[in-house]
Every structure is written in structure tokens, then in C-alpha cells.
Amino acid sequence: xxxxxxxxxxxxxxxxxxxxxxxxxxxxxxxxxxxxxxxxxxxxxxxxxxxxxxxxxxxxxxxxxxxxxxxxxxxxxxxxxxxxxxxxxxxxxxxxxxxxxxxxxxxxxxxxxxxxxxxxxxxxxxxxxxxxxxxxxxxxxxxxxxxxxxxxxxxxxxxxxxxxxxxxxxxxxxxxxxxxxxxxxxxxxxxxxxxxxxxxxxxxxxxxxxxxxxxxxxxxxxxxxxxxxxxxxxxxxxxxxxxxx
Amino acid sequence: xxxxxxxxxxxxxxxxxxxxxxxxxxxxxxxxxxxxxxxxxxxxxxxxxxxxxxxxxxxxxxxxxxxxxxxxxxxxxxxxxxxxxxxxxxxxxxxxxxxxxxxxxxxxxxxxxxxxxxxxxxxxxxxxxxxxxxxxxxxxxxxxxxxxxxxxxxxxxxxxxxxxxxxxxxxxxxxxxxxxxxxxxxxxxxxxxxxxxxxxxxxxxxxxxxxxxx
Numbered sequence: 088x089x090x091x092x093x094x095x096x097x098x099x100x101x102x103x104x105x106x107x108x109x110x111x112x113x114x115x116x117x118x119x120x121x122x123x124x125x126x127x128x129x130x131x132x133x134x135x136x137x138x139x140x141x142x143x144x145x146x147x148x149x150x151x152x153x154x155x156x157x158x159x160x161x162x163x164x165x166x167x168x169x170x171x172x173x174x175x176x177x178x179x180x181x182x183x184x185x186x187x188x189x190x191x192x193x194x195x196x197x198x199x200x201x202x203x204x205x206x207x208x209x210x211x212x213x214x215x216x217x218x219x220x221x222x223x224x225x226x227x228x229x230x231x232x233x234x235x236x237x238x239x240x241x242x243x244x245x246x247x248x249x250x251x252x253x254x255x256x257x258x259x260x261x262x263x264x265x266x267x268x269x270x271x272x273x274x275x276x277x278x279x280x281x282x283x284x285x286x287x288x289x290x291x292x293x294x295x296x297x298x299x300x301x302x303x304x305x306x307x308x309x310x311x312x313x314x315x316x317x318x319x320x321x322x323x324x325x326x327x328x329x330x331x332x
Numbered sequence: 333x334x335x336x337x338x339x340x341x342x343x344x345x346x347x348x349x350x351x352x353x354x355x356x357x358x359x360x361x362x363x364x365x366x367x368x369x370x371x372x373x374x375x376x377x378x379x380x381x382x383x384x385x386x387x388x389x390x391x392x393x394x395x396x397x398x399x400x401x402x403x404x405x406x407x408x409x410x411x412x413x414x415x416x417x418x419x420x421x422x423x424x425x426x427x428x429x430x431x432x433x434x435x436x437x438x439x440x441x442x443x444x445x446x447x448x449x450x451x452x453x454x455x456x457x458x459x460x461x462x463x464x465x466x467x468x469x470x471x472x473x474x475x476x477x478x479x480x481x482x483x484x485x486x487x488x489x490x491x492x493x494x495x496x497x498x499x500x501x502x503x504x505x506x507x508x509x510x511x512x513x514x515x516x517x518x519x520x521x522x523x524x525x526x527x528x529x530x531x532x533x534x535x536x537x538x539x540x541x542x543x544x545x546x
Contacts, residue, residue: 140448158375160456167454177445181468191453194463236449243453 088115090152091247091278092137092169097146099132106132108302110146114247119279121289121310124299125325130282133299134251137280138169151246167195170240174252176232178224178239184211185220188239195243203242210238214268230261234268247278254285286329290314298322335506335515342502347523349497353419353488354527358481360424365431370461372436383432390429395487398422403494419491427484434476438469471542478535482528499523 092114099107106129114120122130135141137148139155139162148155150169156162178187188207192198198206211217214234216227224232233253240248250269254262266288273279273292283289289296289310296313298306300321306313317323336343371383390398402422403415413421442465450460492501499520506516 138452140452163451163454163456166452169452171449171452173445173449175443175445177443177449179446179449179464179468180443181471190463191450191455194459195454239449239453 088118090114091116091118091150092280093147093149094133094137095147095149097136097143097148099129099136099141099143106302107136107143110302110304112297112304112307114278114280116246116278117276118294119273119277119281119292120295120297121293122280122282122297122299123284123286123289123325124305128299129302130299131251134171134249134280134282137249138166138171140171163195167191167243168246170243170245170248172233172236172240172248172250172253174255176224176229176236176256178232178235180224182223183220184216184222184224184227184235187224187235188242191239192242207238207242210241211235213241214238215264228261229257230264233257233261233265237265237268237272241272247280248272250279250281250283252282252284254283284329286314298325300325335511336519339502339506339509339511342505343499343519343523345497346499346502346520347526349416350485350488350499350523351527352416353423353491353496353498354481354485354531356420357423357427357484357488360420361427361431361481361484362477364424364428366435366466368428368432369435369439370466372432373439373461375457387429387432390426391433393426395422395426395490396493398426399490399494415494415496416491419488419494419496423484423488423491426487427480430480430483431477434473434480435466435469437476438471438473439465441472442468474535474539474543478531478539481535482531485527485531486524 090113092112094110094112097107097110098105110133112133122133124130132141136143150165153165155165179190182190185204185207188210189203192203192206193200208217208220211220214237216231216234216238219227219231224235227235253269254265257265262285266285269279269281269288270292281288281293293310296306296308296310297304298313298317298319298321305319306317306322313322314326317326368383368386371379372387374380374383399419399422402418406413406418446464447460450464455463488498489500492498503513503516503520507513
């Protein structure tokens with residue numbers, strides 16, 4: 088499989104906390120990698136360094152063989168290739184749903200307005216929200232906002248999508264509508280890195296499960312192997328806690 | 333009443349002088365204030381330094397001192413401008429530091445995540461600031477910016493001491509001509525009231541129109 092995202096020897100501290108320790112991770116094109124682990128294990132940070140919302144102290148990050156630049160226009164261009172979906176949705180509050188999805192194609196890609204609008208409506212249709220296009224984010228439920236956020240990321244035709252706990256802020260009944268959209272994307276061959284606590288999604292949609300603890304990647308295996316026969320004590324302990332209820 | 337009717341020309345010139353000072357200085361203060369607020373949140377350290385220094389120097393200097401510095405200092409370096417322009421520069425720069433801080437507080441009300449979302453979509457710092465952050469920041473700073481511009485209008489009275497035609501300085505002439513001090517000031521105060529109430533009305537309208545929806 089052709090590697091799309093590669094992290095080599097990545098280290099990061101928050102003050103004295105060593106939040107990422109010598110991270111090596113390769114995500115192939117079309118692969119779905121689910122990152123799980125206890126809170127504070129560095130999984131969100133791992134997600135955020137891939138498009139440099141957080142800087143790293145050492146190590147290299149490459150996207151499709153190109154080094155991630157430090158700052159400026161070059162970085163912006165590479166960021167446009169990697170979409171990101173956040174726990175808090177982060178829709179632009181002063182713009183309608185449709186305008187949220189169209190904004191980056193207009194500003195970053197310089198697309199024509201009617202083309203961007205047609206594509207945005209298409210994507211909203213795909214996440215089941217075409218009828219909400221004229222509303223403002225505050226008028227939508229959490230699950231709807233998150234689906235708009237996914238459509239917004241897709242509008243840039245990214246090569247990969249990063250999901251940073253996309254369902255952690257949602258009511259239980261809204262989680263499934265978001266996971267369903269994500270499952271579809273996975274089936275269509277989108278490269279995805281998903282930080283989540285949804286073990287059901289990890290089992291059914293992931294090609295690989297990466298288990299992190301204390302800033303390190305402890306296990307990196309298929310979901311089948313990981314969930315039925317975890318190797319490390321740390322993973323066994325984690326699974327016993329979350330699978331009990 | 334006859335103070336006003338017999339000196340209408342004088343009052344009118346003073347009123348228009350204050351109006352000019354207020355309008356031009358406000359425009360300068362708004363432009364500089366927004367740019368400096370942008371500097372203060374910029375990813376480049378040097379720009380942040382410029383923004384911080386700008387605010388520290390101008391916000392903490394007495395306005396009269398700034399007038400002296402501009403009107404007496406700049407000509408020594410060969411910068412000779414009309415007094416009114418000096419006054420606009422002094423008032424505009426001074427007020428821009430307050431506008432900057434108001435806008436910066438507005439920027440801080442926009443959730444950080446929206447900026448991250450914009451950047452993750454490939455938008456540059458300028459695009460993020462201009463299309464996502466500032467439009468939302470402006471909604472929350474309409475009221476404090478209005479207060480700052482009202483203060484600017486009244487501060488413009490200092491320009492009168494530096495040979496600029498403005499409303500307050502009309503009292504000198506009236507006093508020399510033997511008019512009642514009390515009535516001279518009543519009409520001057522009314523002139524300021526007209527301007528400041530107009531500014532309040534304008535900002536009240538803007539707040540109704542664009543203010544943050546709650």
C-alpha cells in the first residue's frame with residue numbers, strides 16, 4: 088500500500104509532560120486507522136500534529152512523500168489536502184450551513200461561486216442535510232453540526248481526513264448518525280485517522296487500531312487481533328474497563 | 333440666546349472643525365486599531381511586538397503630551413504639516429490604541445476552534461482573520477468602540493489649545509467680546525451633545541443591525 092501519511096521519530100512536550108514519545112506511524116492511502124487510548128495518552132495531539140495545528144520538537148511528518156512545511160503559504164496548501172473534523176464541530180457561527188461548506192473552496196481554491204455552491208449542496212445531500220442549507224449552525228443539533236463539519240472538510244477534496252473525537256460531544260442518539268456518515272466515507276476509500284472512544288466503529292470500520300498510552304504507541308494491529316487478543320497489559324487493562332459496560 | 337444668533341458663524345466654524353477632527357481621527361483610529369489588533373494576534377513575534385509597543389506607548393501617554401510631541405516635535409525633524417492634520421494624527425493614533433484593545437477583546441470572544449477549523453481548511457492567517465474571526469469579533473465590540481469614539485470627539489477639544497479651529501476654543505473669542513460665559517458654554521455643550529448623540533445613535537443602529545445574536 089502506498090504510504091500517504093508518515094510520522095518518523097516524532098516527539099513533543101507540553102512543559103514537562105512528554106506528550107508524544109518517538110512516534111512512528113504510517114497510514115496508507117485508503118486506510119482507516121482508529122486511534123484509541125486513555126485520556127491524556129496523546130491521541131488528540133497525534134491527530135493535531137498531522138496538519139500542524141500543534142508543532143513538534145523533533146521527528147518528521149510527510150504527506151504523500153512531501154515534508155510538512157513549518158509555516159506560511161506552503162503549509163496552508165498542504166493543510167488544504169488534509170481535512171479535519173473536531174470534537175467541538177467548530178462551524179463558523181456567522182455563516183449559514185451552505186456558506187460554511189463553500190467558504191474554503193471559494194477562498195482557498197478560488198472556485199467560481201456557482202460551482203462551489205453546487206458542490207456544497209451535493210455534499211450536504213450526501214450527509215443528509217440539504218434541507219438545512221440556509222440555517223445557521225446554532226439552529227442545528229450537535230449531530231447535524233458535526234455532519235456539516237464533515238461536508239465542509241470534504242468540500243476541499245482532501246486526500247485524507249482526520250477526526251479528533253468527532254462523537255464525544257454528542258448525545259447518544261446523535262452518535263450513530265455521525266458514525267454512519269463516517270462508515271460510508273471509509274467504504275468509499277477515504278484515508279482516515281480517527282481518534283475515538285467508539286469501539287463499535289473501530290471494530291467495524293477500521294483497518295488498523297492504534298492503541299496509545301502515556302505518549303507512546305503501544306499496539307498497532309488489526310481490530311480483530313486487538314480486541315480479541317491484546318498483547319500489552321496496558322491494553323488489556325484499558326479494554327477490560329471499557330468493555331465492561 | 334443672542335450669544336448663538338450673533339455668533340452663528342463662529343459657532344458653526346467651531347462645530348464643523350470638531351466634526352472634521354472627529355470624523356478623520358475616527359477613520360484613522362479604526363483603521364490603525366484593527367491593523368494593530370491583527371498584529372497583536374499574529375503568528376509572527378515581531379508583529380506582536382509592534383502591536384504591544386504601539387498600545388503600551390499610546391494608551392499610557394497623556395493626550396496633551398502627544399499633541400506637544402506631534403506639534404512641536406515632528407517639525408524639528410522637518411515634518412511640517414497643517415495644525416489640523418497634526419491634531420488628526422495625534423487623536424487618531426492615541427484612540428487607535430483603545431480601538432485595538434477593544435477589537436482584541438472581541439477576537440478573544442470568537443472560539444479558538446473556529447480559527448483552527450479555518451486553518452485546517454488551508455486558509456492563511458489573513459484569510460482566517462478577515463473572513464472568520466474579525467466579522468464575529470466586530471459584532472461584540474460595536475458598543476465599546478462607540479464609547480471610544482465618543483471619547484475621541486470630546487478629546488478633540490484639546491486641539492483648540494494648539495491653534496486648531498474647533499468648538500471649545502470659540503469661548504475665547506466670545507469671552508473677549510464680553511458675552512456671558514455661562515451661555516457661551518451652554519451652546520458649546522449643545523454642539524458636543526449633537527455630535528456624541530449622533531455617534532451613539534449610529535452605533536446603536538449598528539448594534540441592532542449586526543450585534544451578536546443571543
